[in-house]
Amino acid sequence: MAALLPLVVVWPLAATVIVFLSAGRIKGRSAGILATGAVGLSAMTGGVLAAGFMSGAVTYPLHVTLWEWMRVPGFSATIAFALDPVSLVMIAVVTIVGFLIHLYAIGYMAADPGSARFFGCMTLFVAAMLVLVLASDLLCLFIGWEGVGLCSYLLIGFWYDSPANTAAARKAFYITRIGDVAMLCGLLMMATATASLQIDGLLFAVTAGQLSPAVMTGSALLLLTGALAKSAQIPFQSWLPDAMAGPTPTSALIHAATMVTAGVYLLARLHGLFAAAAPAMAIMAAIGMLTLLVAACTALVQSDLKRILAWSTISQLGYMYLALGVGAWQAALFHLVTHACFKALLFLCAGAIIARVDHEQDIFRMGGLRRFMPGVTAAFVIGAGALAALPLVTAGFYSKEMILSAVWRGQPVLTPDFILSGHLLWGGALFGALLTALYIFRCVFLVFYGQEKTVPTGRTRWVMAVPLGCLAFLSVFVGCVEMPGDIAPVHLFTRFVDPAGMAFHPHEPVWLLLAGAITPVAGAGIAWIVWGRSGPVTRTIPETGGGTDDLLPVMPLRFVVRITRYDLPDRLAAAAGWMTRATSRMMMRARRAALHLAAERTAMVGREGTVVLVRMQNGRVRWYAGWIVAGLGAALAWAMLS
Amino acid sequence: MTAFPFNAALLLAALLFSIGLAGVLVRRNLVFMLMSLDIMLNAAGLVFVAAGARWQDASGQVMFLMILALAASETAVGLAIILCLHAHGRPSLDADTGNLLRG
Structure with missing residues (x-):
């Protein structure tokens, strides 16, 4: 075996x-x-x-x-x-x-x-x-x-x-x-502290208290940075x-x-280390929260089909980091599994659509596609439902519900006197779920409903259709292995990955579950009102500057979209990049000057030295004998005197 | 048996070596340069023999026999080269004119 x-x-x-x-x-x-x-x-x-x-x-x-x-x-x-x-x-x-x-x-x-x-x-x-x-x-x-x-x-x-x-x-x-x-x-920090990077040995060293808190927090933060960049x-x-x-x-x-x-997997694998490094956990939860909201808002204003899905991936990864940050690594792993199914489904559907509409990716130039490709439409709607976490019938609902309930109980401790409120994080995550339903159903309604703007050609071949069917099946039924305690006591996934952590599902208010179930439905409903009822205004290609955000009926939503328009994190990243570039250019100039000087001097010494050496090689045997004598005499003198 | 004057022998050897060296460096005639080289080799041989006598060891004399053979073969090769040069019609035996590695 x-x-x-x-x-x-x-x-x-x-x-x-x-x-x-x-x-x-x-x-x-x-x-x-x-x-x-x-x-x-x-x-x-x-x-x-x-x-x-x-x-x-x-x-x-x-x-x-x-x-x-x-x-x-x-x-x-x-x-x-x-x-x-x-x-x-x-x-x-x-x-x-x-x-x-x-x-x-x-x-x-x-x-x-x-x-x-x-x-x-x-x-x-x-x-x-x-x-x-x-x-x-x-x-x-x-x-x-x-x-x-x-x-x-x-x-x-x-x-x-x-x-x-x-x-x-x-x-x-x-x-x-x-x-x-x-x-x-x-x-390297952990390797110098424990002499090996065996995961089991490392986690044992952490639980046995062989590592100092500074090393644990420092290495946890560095690993977290690596995972964040990957995700x-x-x-x-x-x-x-x-x-x-x-x-x-x-x-x-x-x-x-x-x-x-992979970052989520790494952090789940090393959850013992992170449990001992509370500030890293709190930072993880905060970054996850921030990312899921910002990415969801950005997805709401994109018009490229694949970019919408990319931002939604970032947003869903934000959910996983939030779950990891409150210590619910099982929930993060479960969401990873369901997300892999439904997001792969959505991307493959997008690929099938793009291949048939002459490589057009702008959702405002599509429309009415459900009449031409009913199978792909059904698969995409199933994926969208799973992403939005429509209650009971999709896998995404169960994993997101697991995360939400864990976040409600969580208490990430940044410093002993600054504790993030789990309830607040829960509110943010719920709002993120609303945004998720909104942006993905915006996509659905713009692409598959309304008037046709492009006429698809060709057919979707069976080698492409079969994976869509399988993934659609998975997107619906994978969630059944783990359910909230109030619906059915099925905890196969938790029992499988973490047999020790059986006390994972204490009872909690039923209204939490209801809120988690109603929010995506509400989001889909709003999306139907704004984009689905075929209001011709919201279906036109947005102008630059103005755009769909002016047409959003909800004030706070408009505010959030405005924030994302200016894309503060991206600006900050750009500024940091500019500064790095300026510094490195300065350093490059200084270095180039120094190298230039050194090279010039070396060339000069070589040139002068060559002249002397050329004089020595004159072809006269007696001179060579003289050099031998001189060298021998110098060596003897050095040996005698030292 | 009188005490062996080791220092005197060393002095003589140094003198012979210096004469030989001066000959190699100063003389331009190839035959004289060969002779000077032999003087230097004999100076070295004298040191070996003197050291063998000083420490009552036969290996000094063995080394001298080796040097003798070396000197003989070196002189033979050197003289052969000189004869060869002469046979090619070189008019002089000046070492400084033979610096081109060409016939």
Whole structure:
């Protein structure tokens, strides 16, 4: 059974190697089938492991040490995998959603000349992501962490002949790189304190109190920075919307379902460390809160279909960070799972729509599409419902409800005399849920209802339709494994990932649940009133300057949208970037002057020295003998005198 | 047996070596340069023999036999080169004119 664990990673890695080594001899379609098959095999291997788990044939955590990476006095690192419920959940998400997206991509990328390269990068991404979720050593995890960043860069800049795409790829790489440096600093800080980066050993050292509070808080904050950059949270949010320059399956797999949630996984994995670092938790909750509101407001004013989905991803990740910040890592993980399903579904639907309306992405230029593509419409509405968390019938409702109830109870402690109020955070999260329903149903009503503005061509092929169907099924039914105590006492997910934390669902007022259920419905209703009743004004393409925000009927909403129009965090980031650039330019000039001087002097010394040496090489034997004597005499004199 | 004058022998060797060195550095005739080299080698040999006598050790004399062989072969090669140069029609034996590595 233990031998199966590395196989999970080996399948996609082998597919990558084969595709890249074939150097273009494997054409797009066969590369796609190979890649999909590899990810499918990986999913099956994961399934066998899960079956072994359920039947009790394997006791967890299952450890497999592949080899020792390095051993120096005071530090050792291994390439080792560990399987426990949390990583099993992540394997399921990565391989199953990854398999469906690969299948979809066979159809989506069929006409692209570079699709073999695309599939090579995608399977490499899956392999790196699996290393990330399986690693039992933080340094090994870091390999996967960097690997997914590299694949993200390669795939955002997949159509590299457009400068905008390569610029977006570089932006994503640079911004996540800032976080990676912070994360590496955090790892080194812990490594110097504990001599190893084994996750189990580290968490044991934390609970045993071997680490000083300063080290714990410092490394927790640095790791948090790394995770925030990977998940595009404030202040790193600006790379993810630009990352939509990549192919749509990439956006679905990397920038919605898996890579951006790697930060959430890391923090959930290290929840013991963060539980001991209260200020980091409070900052996490505050940033999550801020991000989910700002990103939701921004999504409300976007007109590009994929950008709306990108901002909604940032917003949903904000929910996960909020949950992590109040200590409910199980809720964050559950929301990660459901989000992976419904956001992949939404992206794939968006890809199917964009492919059929001649690569138009502006939602104001679409309209009435439900008459032409009823199947895609149904899938998109299911995804939108799950994202908005429509009560009872969608997966998103159960995970968001779990987060909301945990936030209500939470008490993040920033400093002993400054405690964030859980009730206040709950109010913000609920408002975020309203905004979520508003922006996604705005999208639904603008794209699928009203008058036709473009006439779609072609058909959605079955390789694209089947993944949509599967993901729609998952988006509805995944939520059934975990329900609020007031509806039904089903807690399979919590019981699975965290058998020790059974006291997770104490009873709470029923009106909390009702509020969480009514809010998305209210949001969808408002969206229907504003955009759905076919008011011709709100359906026209917004002018720059004025826009849909003037037509919003609710005053506070208009205020929030105004704030997001000016995009304060982005301005701050731009100012910081400008200052960094100015400083580095100054430093560059100083450095260039110093280098110039040094180079000039070196050249001069060389030139003068050459003249002397040329004089010495005159071809006369007696002179050479004289030099030998002089050298010998000098050496003897030095030996005698010293 | 009288005491062996080791210092005198060293002084003589140094004198011989200096004469040889001065000869190599100053003389331009190749034959005289070869002779000066042999003087220097003999000075070194004298030091070995003197040291062997001083410490009652035969290896000094063994080293001198080796130096003798070296000097003989060196002189033979040197004289052969000089004869060769002469056979090519070089008019003088001036070492400073032979600095071009060409026939």
